[in-house]
Amino acid sequence: MRGLIPDSFIDELLARVDIVDVIERRVPLKKAGREWTACCPFHDERTPSFYVSPAKQFFHCFGCGAHGSAIKFLMDYERLEFPDAVEELAQSVGLAVPREGGRDERPREDKTDLYALLDASASWYQEQLPKNAETQAYCRKRGLDAKTIADFRLGWAPAGYDGVIKALGNSPRRMELLTEAGMVSSGERGSKYDRFRERLMFPILDRRGRVIAFGGRIIQKSGEGSPALDSGAQDARKSDGPKYLNSPETPLFHKGRELFALWQVKQANANLRRIVVVEGYMDVIALHQAGLPIAVATLGTATTPEHTELLFRAAPDVVFCFDGDRAGRAAAWKALDAALPRLRDGRQAYFLFLPEGEDPDTLVRQEGKGGFEQRLKNATPLSDYFFDELARDVDIASLDGRARLAERARPLIARLPDGAFRDLMAQELERRSGASARLQSDPAAHRAVQRPVAAQRSLVRSAIGLLLAQPGMADQVEKPYRFLRLDRPGVGLLAELLDLARSRPGINPAMLVEHFAERPEYPALQKLMAAAVVGEPEAQRTEFMDALLRMDEQAVALRRETLHAKMRSGPLDDAEKAELRELLAARARPAAVPD
Numbered sequence: 001m002r003g004l005i006p007d008s009f010i011d012e013l014l015a016r017v018d019i020v021d022v023i024e025r026r027v028p029l030k031k032a033g034r035e036w037t038a039c040c041p042f043h044d045e046r047t048p049s050f051y052v053s054p055a056k057q058f059f060h061c062f063g064c065g066a067h068g069s070a071i072k073f074l075m076d077y078e079r080l081e082f083p084d085a086v087e088e089l090a091q092s093v094g095l096a097v098p099r100e101g102g103r104d105e106r107p108r109e110d111k112t113d114l115y116a117l118l119d120a121s122a123s124w125y126q127e128q129l130p131k132n133a134e135t136q137a138y139c140r141k142r143g144l145d146a147k148t149i150a151d152f153r154l155g156w157a158p159a160g161y162d163g164v165i166k167a168l169g170n171s172p173r174r175m176e177l178l179t180e181a182g183m184v185s186s187g188e189r190g191s192k193y194d195r196f197r198e199r200l201m202f203p204i205l206d207r208r209g210r211v212i213a214f215g216g217r218i219i220q221k222s223g224e225g226s227p228a229l230d231s232g233a234q235d236a237r238k239s240d241g242p243k244y245l246n247s248p249e250t251p252l253f254h255k256g257r258e259l260f261a262l263w264q265v266k267q268a269n270a271n272l273r274r275i276v277v278v279e280g281y282m283d284v285i286a287l288h289q290a291g292l293p294i295a296v297a298t299l300g301t302a303t304t305p306e307h308t309e310l311l312f313r314a315a316p317d318v319v320f321c322f323d324g325d326r327a328g329r330a331a332a333w334k335a336l337d338a339a340l341p342r343l344r345d346g347r348q349a350y351f352l353f354l355p356e357g358e359d360p361d362t363l364v365r366q367e368g369k370g371g372f373e374q375r376l377k378n379a380t381p382l383s384d385y386f387f388d389e390l391a392r393d394v395d396i397a398s399l400d401g402r403a404r405l406a407e408r409a410r411p412l413i414a415r416l417p418d419g420a421f422r423d424l425m426a427q428e429l430e431r432r433s434g435a436s437a438r439l440q441s442d443p444a445a446h447r448a449v450q451r452p453v454a455a456q457r458s459l460v461r462s463a464i465g466l467l468l469a470q471p472g473m474a475d476q477v478e479k480p481y482r483f484l485r486l487d488r489p490g491v492g493l494l495a496e497l498l499d500l501a502r503s504r505p506g507i508n509p510a511m512l513v514e515h516f517a518e519r520p521e522y523p524a525l526q527k528l529m530a531a532a533v534v535g536e537p538e539a540q541r542t543e544f545m546d547a548l549l550r551m552d553e554q555a556v557a558l559r560r561e562t563l564h565a566k567m568r569s570g571p572l573d574d575a576e577k578a579e580l581r582e583l584l585a586a587r588a589r590p591a592a593v594p595d
Contacts, residue, residue: 006099007515009097010071011092011504012095012512014508014514015506016093018054018057018547019052019059020052022073022074023036023038024321026041026052026077028432029052030451034053034054035051035145036051037051041078042061042064042066042076043064044316044347045063045346046346050452056510057070058510058529058550067526067527067529067530068510068526072173074089077313080207083097086493102140112172113177113193114177114180114181115210115211115252117178117181118181118211118252122203122214124156124168125156125157125203126153126154126155128156129149130159131156131157133220135200138219143284143371148289152288154200154202155201155203157216161193162192163194165192165193165194169184170594180194182247182336195247198217198445199218200217202216202260202271202281204246204253204258204260206263212252212258213247213252213255215245215300216244216246217282217347218244228475229245233482237303241448243498244280244300256304257310258413259296259299260296260299261296262290262314265293265295269293272314273317274318275311275314275315276296276318276319277298277303278295278296278321279298280297283295283297283361286360286361287364287372290368290369292373293455295360300410301332302331303334303335303410304338305342307336307338308335308342309342310338310341317347318339318349318350318404319351319376319378320336320349320351321332321354321360322353323359324353328353328354332351335351336385336386336389337412340415340416340417341416341417342417344421345421348381350382350517351385352379352380354375354380357531382424383428386425387405387429389475390405396433399489403433405429405433406429458488458490459554460491461528462547463547464490464494465528466508466547467496467497467498467501468512468525468528469540470541471497471538473501473506473545474497474501475502476541484557486555488554493521498514510529511531560580563576
């Protein structure tokens with residue numbers, strides 16, 4: 001949502017940035033004539049079908065269909081909302097994002113104060129850690145060095161019910177923010193108290209490195225409840241709370257979409273080939289400190305489809321690391337289920353089950369980096385885990401058992417994206433069960449990826465496509481637009497595009513389309529801009545002006561036919577007779593060809 005960001009600033013921003021530079025910082029590009037090309041970052045492929053046009057300031061993948069401006073690329077690649085993508089681009093060129101009232105859309109609330117408060121909370125917790133001897137002893141016991149503590153901004157939430165409140169809630173507005181951020185809770189009588197107390201604090205960062213939430217770990221039993229608290233707060237201080245406590249869902253934090261330490265992983269790895277998913281904060285931190293900065297963790301929830309998409313965008317190989325007990329295997333199967341639809345060719349998933357009573361933290365300290373890396377190398381490929389787990393309680397030696405395996409596996413294999421891996425999984429099922437996989441396949445997915453040629457399309461669509469290729473042509477079209485007399489879909493949109501291009505001299509194609517980002521026409525305009533427009537600039541101008549002229553001629557012809565049809569069924573009034581005479585005379589005159 002654009003929210004409070006003015007359109008004029010979006011224009012200025014897209015004029016300042018070069019989409020080639022924006023994408024090349026994230027995806028290696030190669031020059032290909034007037035464009036740049038690469039293997040698409042949004043799907044796995046061996047032959048490049050991802051093109052970046054400096055002239056249009058637009059990217060398009062002819063394989064998966066992804067396309068858009070520099071803003072859209074950041075939204076898709078970094079998984080950012082529109083305002084966040086704008087802010088990141090603006091920061092890269094030294095611009096400050098202004099805000100103003102929206103027109104028809106609901107304004108997007110500015111969350112700057114909320115981010116600032118959470119960052120201040122993290123700093124306050126950090127300041128408390130050196131003041132607590134037990135916490136420092138715990139960190140030493142867990143082998144955490146000063147650099148790791150600083151890198152992860154670990155802190156301490158002290159005992160008491162109002163530490164954060166006293167430090168940061170010094171105004172009604174600040175208390176509102178603390179509540180909105182999930183930093184305070186409410187008792188039965190409405191009193192406020194700190195959500196986190198006597199816990200080692202782990203700040204959770206978003207993909208831009210901003211604090212959005214916290215996880216807190218108990219390291220000792222709490223004391224007696226303060227008599228000043230109501231019963232709700234008293235309950236909150238009891239020692240039988242969860243070992244780990246996370247922030248609640250907030251406007252900034254949705255645990256099913258975030259991964260602990262993903263930001264640190266990306267900072268440590270310019271070219272990440274493998275990422276490991278573990279279960280706990282301390283497991284992540286121990287692996288990073290041991291020289292394996294490739295570990296992340298889900299935040300107290302099972303692996304979600306959003307998690308797996310984030311993981312595979314970060315690295316082509318994902319290793320899910322779980323305890324080998326029943327709970328660990330149940331969690332692993334949920335991760336497999338979430339990963340299946342995202343296992344396009346080139347992506348691989350593995351499963352590492354740890355010995356009973358061990359976790360990555362203890363193992364990496366016992367075996368060192370080399371020992372844990374060897375475990376990662378020996379992790380079970382998804383294909384083996386998939387069939388072994390489905391056959392766990394099945395007698396494969398019997399006909400009935402093999403039939404049961406086939407019935408269990410077919411719907412799951414059908415969820416895989418079409419490609420080599422899906423085909424091989426189907427073949428493996430047939431080998432193990434003797435039954436055909438009988439999977440439904442999309443024949444369109446087998447078509448060779450190629451750049452499409454310009455398709456036959458209506459005059460209106462042709463004119464819009466040509467205008468998107470060269471917005472400057474709008475200056476050559478005089479008002480009033482005669483083609484508006486044509487009653488055809490898209491005529492009004494063409495007029496709006498012309499007005500917009502005329503009002504903003506120098507506007508580039510991406511800027512022009514971005515003005516429609518929150519309107520129903522946006523996807524169609526993006527597709528039109530992505531389509532190949534044949535010809536040199538001068539030839540395109542001639543074709544564009546000719547399309548407008550022919551649209552006007554069609555409008556005149558349709559109006560003549562309408563008046564003739566009415567005349568056959570009854571008399572015309574004087575105005576209609578005069579109009580028909582003018583239309584018949586216009587047909588007899590040679591058409592004027594614009595310069």
